[in-house]
Amino acid sequence: MKPFVVAAAVVLLALGALGCSQKEAAPQTVKLTVSDKGFVPAEITVKKGVPVTLLVTREVEATCATELVIEGQGIHKPLPLGQEVVITFTPDKKGEIRYSCPMDMLSGSIRVQ
Numbered sequence: 001m002k003p004f005v006v007a008a009a010v011v012l013l014a015l016g017a018l019g020c021s022q023k024e025a026a027p028q029t030v031k032l033t034v035s036d037k038g039f040v041p042a043e044i045t046v047k048k049g050v051p052v053t054l055l056v057t058r059e060v061e062a063t064c065a066t067e068l069v070i071e072g073q074g075i076h077k078p079l080p081l082g083q084e085v086v087i088t089f090t091p092d093k094k095g096e097i098r099y100s101c102p103m104d105m106l107s108g109s110i111r112v113q
């Protein structure tokens with residue numbers, strides 16, 4: 001490799017590292033369970049513009065929350081018993097995002113700040 005190319009690569013790498021630290025792109029990971037009380041915790045808080053990973057485990061056989069629906073995010077995921085399901089999305093505005101079972105009997109909220 002020519003020295004100029006190496007120097008350019010180093011500069012690009014440095015810029016990339018700077019960009020990352022400024023954005024503070026620490027992923028937000030939240031564990032949710034479906035218990036006999038419904039979704040636990042029923043309310044979570046996340047940051048706007050940062051990818052959110054929900055790790056959802058259904059722990060009870062008898063519940064209507066066998067799927068999870070997140071309003072406005074196009075998310076509708078089956079929750080097999082005892083399996084951790086990974087759901088990711090990036091909230092793009094502040095406010096409240098509701099999530100629920102498909103029949104909207106059990107629900108929770110995601111507060112975006």
Ligand SMILES: [Cu+2]
Binds near residue numbers: 065103106
């Ligand atoms: Cu339901």
